[in-house]
Amino acid sequence: MTIKxxxxxxxxxxxxxxxxFKDSNHxxxxxxxGICEKLEYLKDLGIDFIWxxxxxxxxxxxxxxxxxxxxxxxxxxxxxxxxxxxxxxxHAKGIKVIMDLVINHTSDQHRWFIESRKSKENYYRDxxxxxxxxxxxxPNNWTSIFGGSAWELDQETNQYYLHVFAKEQPDLNWENPKxxxxxxxxxxxxxxxxxxxxxxxxxxxxxxxxxxxNIVDNPLEAYTNAPGIDVYLKALRDVVKKEDILTVxxxxxxxxxxxxxxxxxxxxxxxxxxxxxxxxxxxGEEQGIDVLKLKRALTNWQETLNQKGWxxxxxxxxxxxxxxxxxxxDQVVFWRSSAKALxxxxxxxxxxxxxxxxxxxxxxxxxxxxxHEINAVDTKNFYRNMVNTGVTPxxxxxxxxxxxxxxxxxxxxxxxxxYAGFSTHKPWLVVxxxxxxxxxxxxxxxxxxxxxxxxxxxxxxxxxxTLIYGSYRLFLKDHPQLFAYQRKLGNDRFVIIxxxxxxxxxxxxxxxxxxxxxxxxxNNLDDGPLQQHTLFVPYEARVYRKKTA
Ligand code: GLC
Numbered sequence: 001m002t003i004k005x006x007x008x009x010x011x012x013x014x015x016x017x018x019x020x021f022k023d024s025n026h027x028x029x030x031x032x033x034g035i036c037e038k039l040e041y042l043k044d045l046g047i048d049f050i051w052x053x054x055x056x057x058x059x060x061x062x063x064x065x066x067x068x069x070x071x072x073x074x075x076x077x078x079x080x081x082x083x084x085x086x087x088x089x090x091h092a093k094g095i096k097v098i099m100d101l102v103i104n105h106t107s108d109q110h111r112w113f114i115e116s117r118k119s120k121e122n123y124y125r126d127x128x129x130x131x132x133x134x135x136x137x138x139p140n141n142w143t144s145i146f147g148g149s150a151w152e153l154d155q156e157t158n159q160y161y162l163h164v165f166a167k168e169q170p171d172l173n174w175e176n177p178k179x180x181x182x183x184x185x186x187x188x189x190x191x192x193x194x195x196x197x198x199x200x201x202x203x204x205x206x207x208x209x210x211x212x213x214n215i216v217d218n219p220l221e222a223y224t225n226a227p228g229i230d231v232y233l234k235a236l237r238d239v240v241k242k243e244d245i246l247t248v249x250x251x252x253x254x255x256x257x258x259x260x261x262x263x264x265x266x267x268x269x270x271x272x273x274x275x276x277x278x279x280x281x282x283x284g285e286e287q288g289i290d291v292l293k294l295k296r297a298l299t300n301w302q303e304t305l306n307q308k309g310w311x312x313x314x315x316x317x318x319x320x321x322x323x324x325x326x327x328x329x330d331q332v333v334f335w336r337s338s339a340k341a342l343x344x345x346x347x348x349x350x351x352x353x354x355x356x357x358x359x360x361x362x363x364x365x366x367x368x369x370x371x372h373e374i375n376a377v378d379t380k381n382f383y384r385n386m387v388n389t390g391v392t393p394x395x396x397x398x399x400x401x402x403x404x405x406x407x408x409x410x411x412x413x414x415x416x417x418x419y420a421g422f423s424t425h426k427p428w429l430v431v432x433x434x435x436x437x438x439x440x441x442x443x444x445x446x447x448x449x450x451x452x453x454x455x456x457x458x459x460x461x462x463x464x465x466t467l468i469y470g471s472y473r474l475f476l477k478d479h480p481q482l483f484a485y486q487r488k489l490g491n492d493r494f495v496i497i498x499x500x501x502x503x504x505x506x507x508x509x510x511x512x513x514x515x516x517x518x519x520x521x522x523n524n525l526d527d528g529p530l531q532q533h534t535l536f537v538p539y540e541a542r543v544y545r546k547k548t549a
Contacts (some may be wrong), residue, residue, distance in 0.1 A: 011048035023423035032078035046458035049096035066107035096196035197246030274399035311351025325365035337539035338525035499536040
């Protein structure tokens with residue numbers, strides 16, 4: 001079988017976290033007009049579509065992931081007219097626009113929930129999940145992803161409602177056909193507006209196990225990829241999976257094993273943000289990368305979907321610390337080369353690459369000085385729980401520094417000015433002091449910058465179908481430092497070899513390779529021919545192509 005060609009397979013995506021991207025009206029928060037101002041920058045980078053995280057009306061308990069009206073734009077970001085303008089301007093530049101679709105839950109300020117909690121008889125009661133408590137408390141022992149019980153007692157009717165995330169984010173009841181109907185009508189309304197697709201949030205949680213289940217080991221089991229979810233996903237697929245519409249599901253808990261069902265030709269989505277590679281590190285002190293595990297996780301997805309589905313390639317988003325600080329090294333000596341090494345590793349795999357704002361300039365984690373500099377609700381809960389159980393505030397802050405989502409949410413660094421060119425007003429979240437040398441303006445001017453390296457990779461990828469549709473094959477599987485793979489289409493072949501460690505690494509290749517047939521076409525450090533034994537310095541990355549006769 002050959003893969004069907006589509007625009008989104010050939011495209012490069014860019015994730016915008018609007019609060020931190022560009023502030024056009026100087027109130028300290030980014031906005032839609034700010035995105036418009038930077039479309040030219042994105043075009044120049046080689047971006048084909050942007051995914052904007054939620055910009056709908058919201059009380060912002062979870063920065064827009066708590067939606068109070070799906071068909072209104074949050075006033076902090078602008079108006080619907082601003083959105084229409086952004087859509088038109090983006091399209092005029094050939095950039096498509098993907099919206100975030102948050103349909104596992106709403107805000108507790110959504111009209112449906114305000115009604116729902118009024119009485120057991122209310123028309124909207126069954127839009128959400130209400131249960132009686134047990135004598136000693138909530139209906140069962142399920143916990144929320146953001147910490148604490150997943151159930152909240154509502155005094156009004158003395159019943160509990162379910163929330164997989166914050167208590168201000170009640171879960172919608174997908175069992176109720178009226179809920180599905182409302183959501184599908186809203187989705188169609190956005191599609192009719194002319195948007196180009198959806199990133200579908202938290203979608204593996206829409207089905208829950210029976211509430212009689214008490215969960216023993218993994219709290220996620222209660223509401224992640226639960227049996228029966230396929231019925232809802234098929235209904236959703238019939239609404240969103242249209243010719244030319246990009247859909248990418250955020251699917252925590254879906255393994256490569258289930259991948260074909262989710263993203264095969266008949267799958268629910270075009271592609272998935274899988275979690276296996278990013279969950280190789282999570283909360284905690286263990287920083288750094290386990291190259292063997294990373295290769296195993298990514299190769300598993302590459303091989304499972306080869307010719308049968310499609311991958312979404314990412315190493316950053318608004319929920320995880322910066323890749324250069326976790327997978328690479330943000331020490332000055334390795335910062336540049338490790339960011340480039342990671343870029344080469346990820347961007348040339350099979351799938352659609354998503355770049356998260358700031359990744360292309362190598363933005364790093366933030367050296368937070370105090371918990372008061374943190375905004376994210378889950379991190380604050382995590383910190384409080386640690387301190388309540390006897391962890392010292394210093395130690396708790398240390399753990400927060402390494403794991404907080406806010407590491408990725410600090411304002412985009414456009415230049416080295418006081419607020420990094422993001423705003424002239426004090427931003428809602430602290431600016432990373434390294435804006436003095438990590439910023440767009442300086443990197444545009446520096447031919448050796450991370451930004452210009454990203455541009456080169458994007459250009460290379462777009463110039464060769466092999467790097468888009470070609471097959472993937474892992475080399476040097478057991479090498480603990482090197483990530484090496486081949487992309488091949490017909491007779492055209494590329495080999496990507498990256499040292500993902502901060503030590504020297506020896507590349508030993510079989511002697512039967514005709515080394516003179518291979519040409520170096522992109523690298524981040526010294527030039528060098530492909531040889532049987534080659535020493536790669538820390539974070540060295542090279543791409544070779546087989547010369548055609
Ligand atoms: C997704 C989003 C995250 C949000 C959560 C709840 O995980 O990426 O930012 O907090 O959903 O909507």
